[in-house]
Amino acid sequence: MEKSYIEKIQIHKTNKVAGLHPATKFLVVIMYTICTFVLSSVSLTKIDLPLLAIPWFLVVLLLCAASGALKKCLKALKAVVFIALIIFVVQTFLVPGGEVLVRFGILRICEKGLRTAVSLSFMILDIAGIFVWLFQTTENKEISRALEESGMNYKAAYVFTSTLQMINILSDNSKTIMNAQRARGVETEGNMFIRAKAFFPTLVPLVLGAVMGSEERVLTLEARGFSMQGEKTHLFNLEKSGAEGTFKAVSILITVLVVVGRIALWIL
Amino acid sequence: MDIIMECKNVTYSYPLTKKPAIKELNLKLERGKFYGVIGENGSGKTTLCAVLRGFAPSFYKGEIEGEVLVEGKKIGEYGGELAKKIGFVFQNPFTQISGVKDTVFEEVAYGLENFGVPAGEIERRVIDVMRMTDIEHLAEKSPFELSGGQMQRVALASVIVLEPDLLIIDEPTSQLDPEGTESVFAIIQKMKEKHKTIVLVEHKIDLIAEYADEVLVFKDGAMIASGDKKEILSDMSLLEQGAALPQVAILGRKLQEKGLPLSTIPVTEKQAVEVIAEALKERKR
Ligand SMILES: Nc1ncnc2c1ncn2[C@@H]1O[C@H](COP(=O)(O)OP(=O)(O)OP(=O)(O)O)[C@@H](O)[C@H]1O
Ligand SMILES: [Mg+2]
Numbered sequence: 001m002e003k004s005y006i007e008k009i010q011i012h013k014t015n016k017v018a019g020l021h022p023a024t025k026f027l028v029v030i031m032y033t034i035c036t037f038v039l040s041s042v043s044l045t046k047i048d049l050p051l052l053a054i055p056w057f058l059v060v061l062l063l064c065a066a067s068g069a070l071k072k073c074l075k076a077l078k079a080v081v082f083i084a085l086i087i088f089v090v091q092t093f094l095v096p097g098g099e100v101l102v103r104f105g106i107l108r109i110c111e112k113g114l115r116t117a118v119s120l121s122f123m124i125l126d127i128a129g130i131f132v133w134l135f136q137t138t139e140n141k142e143i144s145r146a147l148e149e150s151g152m153n154y155k156a157a158y159v160f161t162s163t164l165q166m167i168n169i170l171s172d173n174s175k176t177i178m179n180a181q182r183a184r185g186v187e188t189e190g191n192m193f194i195r196a197k198a199f200f201p202t203l204v205p206l207v208l209g210a211v212m213g214s215e216e217r218v219l220t221l222e223a224r225g226f227s228m229q230g231e232k233t234h235l236f237n238l239e240k241s242g243a244e245g246t247f248k249a250v251s252i253l254i255t256v257l258v259v260v261g262r263i264a265l266w267i268l
Numbered sequence: 269m270d271i272i273m274e275c276k277n278v279t280y281s282y283p284l285t286k287k288p289a290i291k292e293l294n295l296k297l298e299r300g301k302f303y304g305v306i307g308e309n310g311s312g313k314t315t316l317c318a319v320l321r322g323f324a325p326s327f328y329k330g331e332i333e334g335e336v337l338v339e340g341k342k343i344g345e346y347g348g349e350l351a352k353k354i355g356f357v358f359q360n361p362f363t364q365i366s367g368v369k370d371t372v373f374e375e376v377a378y379g380l381e382n383f384g385v386p387a388g389e390i391e392r393r394v395i396d397v398m399r400m401t402d403i404e405h406l407a408e409k410s411p412f413e414l415s416g417g418q419m420q421r422v423a424l425a426s427v428i429v430l431e432p433d434l435l436i437i438d439e440p441t442s443q444l445d446p447e448g449t450e451s452v453f454a455i456i457q458k459m460k461e462k463h464k465t466i467v468l469v470e471h472k473i474d475l476i477a478e479y480a481d482e483v484l485v486f487k488d489g490a491m492i493a494s495g496d497k498k499e500i501l502s503d504m505s506l507l508e509q510g511a512a513l514p515q516v517a518i519l520g521r522k523l524q525e526k527g528l529p530l531s532t533i534p535v536t537e538k539q540a541v542e543v544i545a546e547a548l549k550e551r552k553r
Contacts, residue, residue: 005373005407006391141370162367169412213363219323220364224379224426225351233381233390235374 006235011139018067018137019241022146024248025138029130031251032059035258036126040119042262047101047111053122060129067137076136080128084121091117140164145238154232158221271340272434272465273297273320278334280319285330289315291489293334299433300463304470304480304497308510311486313469314358317438320467321356322346338434351379355432359439361419364426365411372414372422373398373407379430393429401425401455417448424455434465442471453479473512477501477535485511502533516540523547 013019020028039052064073091113098111135143144161148154274297280290289312297303305313318324322343325332336343338353346353358364369375373394380390398404401421406414411422420440427435437456441449453475459466460479470476476483476497483500485493487509493500500506502517520533520540530547534540 004391005395006387008408009371009374144368158368165367172412213360216358216360216363217367219327219356219358220423221366222323222327222348223321223351223354223356224366225348225382225430227348228351228382228384229348231384233384233387235377235381235387235390 009236010239011142011236012239013241015066015068016241016243017063017247018069019239020247021238021240021244022138022142023150024244025134026146027248028063028251029134031255032130033127035255036123036130038258038262040123042265043115047098047115049115050119050122053119053126057122057126057129060126060133063130063133064136067133069137073132073136076132077129080125080132083128084125087124088117088121091120141236142238145234145236148234149238158226269296270299271296272299272338274335274337275319276335276337278319278332278336280315280324280330280332282315282324282328282330287489289489290319293319293491295484295491295494297434297465297467299465302460302466302468302479302481304468304476304483305486306470306473306476306483306511307486311510312489313486314438315489316486317356317358317436317467317469320434321354321436322350323356351432352383352430353433355427355430355435357420357423357427357435357437357440359442361416361423361443364419364423370410371408372403372411375411375422376403376425376429379426383430397425397429400458401428402451415448417444417451420444420448420452421455424452428455428459432464434467435459436467438469439471440468441475449475471512473501473514474536477514477517485509487511498532498535501535520544 036053036056039056040050042050042052044051060077061070064070067073092109093107093113095113095116096110097113098115100108100110101114102109140161143164144157147157147160152160273295275293275295278290278293278295279288281288293316305316307313315324318328319332319336322336324330326344338346338350343350366375366378369378376398377390377394380393385393395404398407401424403418403421403425406418406422411419414422420443424437424440440452440456444452449472456466456468456479468476468480480497482495483493483497484491485500485506492509493503493506493511501513502521504513504518504521507513507518514535516537516539517533517535520530520543523544524530524533528544528547529550530543532539532543534543
């Protein structure tokens with residue numbers, strides 16, 4: 001027999017990590033973030049560099065790999081690495097203070113500069129990285145459904161979901177508009193400056209379109225019983241992979257260990 | 269007479285405007301009838317739809333005088349429940365999607381989810397409506413990737429699936445090509461066969477002439493004429509008021525003036541052919 005439509009819109013995942021309930025994934029993300037902050041407060045080496053945040057990034061890679069989504073995640077991580085790198089370079093050379101470590105002509109690296117560079121860039125890399133894992137292994141509709149399940153107000157959940165959807169649509173639309181402008185002879189490729197010049201005009205139809213549609217959108221929703229009182233039906237339901245308990249326990253355990261270790265370091 | 273909706277001396281003005289957009293409207297909508305609404309641009313047709321659905325003043329704010337009654341009860345007393353009674357479809361197909369669903373199936377099911385209808389029943393009703401509106405082949409596509417005509421059919425399906433007694437449709441085809449227009453009217457025709465009450469705003473007068481039972485004519489916010497479509501659409505004095513009339517009606521009147529003894533003024537092409545053929549035969553004799 002053919003599958004019913006309701007069956008077709010469900011998401012079944014065989015991978016136990018990727019298939020974790022979004023709430024569990026979210027707990028992992030929170031715990032990981034707490035650990036990141038604690039770990040980057042530990043200073044090592046003679047000049048007090050917070051080096052622990054560097055190997056800590058391996059956890060993100062491990063999670064991505066265990067979810068069977070390493071390739072997809074690495075693609076998304078490229079942008080994060082790029083931003084972290086820029087921050088690293090800028091901070092290293094620009095923040096003065098402490099002993100001067102190296103000098104190339106007018107450029108010099110100071111102790112404090114290197115310290116903030118390492119701390120900031122790896123903190124960003126770690127935290128953005130764990131969110132990449134969350135969003136690359138979870139579909140928008142799973143996140144929305146989890147928010148509703150957690151008791152979030154349906155209006156707030158709507159805003160969140162439609163924003164996620166809109167991001168996809170807007171990026172598609174901006175490509176369409178870019179193509180249209182290229183067809184009219186506007187240069188859209190080349191260096192940053194040329195791209196920026198081509199980009200801003202695309203924003204106008206993009207934003208105007210989104211704003212003009214919003215009034216009718218509200219009325220459309222209203223006509224479909226958006227503000228109806230009472231229990232709503234949900235055709236899409238979240239599934240559990242079975243590994244939720246383990247992941248919750250392990251992530252809390254590691255966080256506790258990290259925090260205890262940090263406190264012990266202070267006291268000793 | 270079974271009245272589904274009634275406006276008693278309704279005057280409505282948008283916020284910050286002095287001139288009312290709807291003036292002293294008295295209107296009774298009879299259950300099961302098809303009302304075509306015509307009038308020049310800015311005459312208040314869209315505003316009428318908003319008033320009949322209660323969006324004016326609940327959403328647009330502004331000031332309203334008089335009473336709008338739905339099955340004898342004031343429209344303001346229904347709240348969110350009104351979605352069950354009145355379906356609303358408007359002009360722009362592209363803004364009439366919920367924006368939170370990935371597939372057409374889920375999009376059509378969205379209203380029923382809000383109503384709390386059990387999942388099994390939702391599936392059944394949605395499939396029925398998708399068949400009726402000829403969108404079943406699109407069921408698994410993203411609602412954002414449809415053509416205007418397809419989107420308008422999805423918008424209609426999303427409303428029809430709620431089984432409202434009254435359907436308000438504002439220029440559903442103004443952005444569609446002839447083929448899209450035809451597919452939308454095929455759906456409206458089916459709703460008519462199901463004896464739904466329909467209020468349709470449409471500039472394409474020939475479509476009104478073909479489908480409507482009654483015609484309401486608006487000008488400057490006032491309803492200047494209303495009644496049986498044959499009467500209204502053959503009333504040449506309305507031409508001076510800026511209303512469009514079917515070409516065949518104008519032709520019929522001119523032929524009559526030239527001395528061809530037409531029994532009535534035709535409003536649709538089919539009628540015209542019959543009436544003129546009959547008159548010509550008469551003359552030969
Ligand atoms: N949101 C609004 N705020 C203030 N005035 C409005 C608003 N919408 C419409 N109006 C005014 O109300 C009057 C009636 O407009 P309405 O949109 O109802 O006309 P219409 O008959 O639907 O025209 P069209 O054939 O162009 O769709 C117009 O004078 C218009 O300027
Ligand atoms: Mg209008």
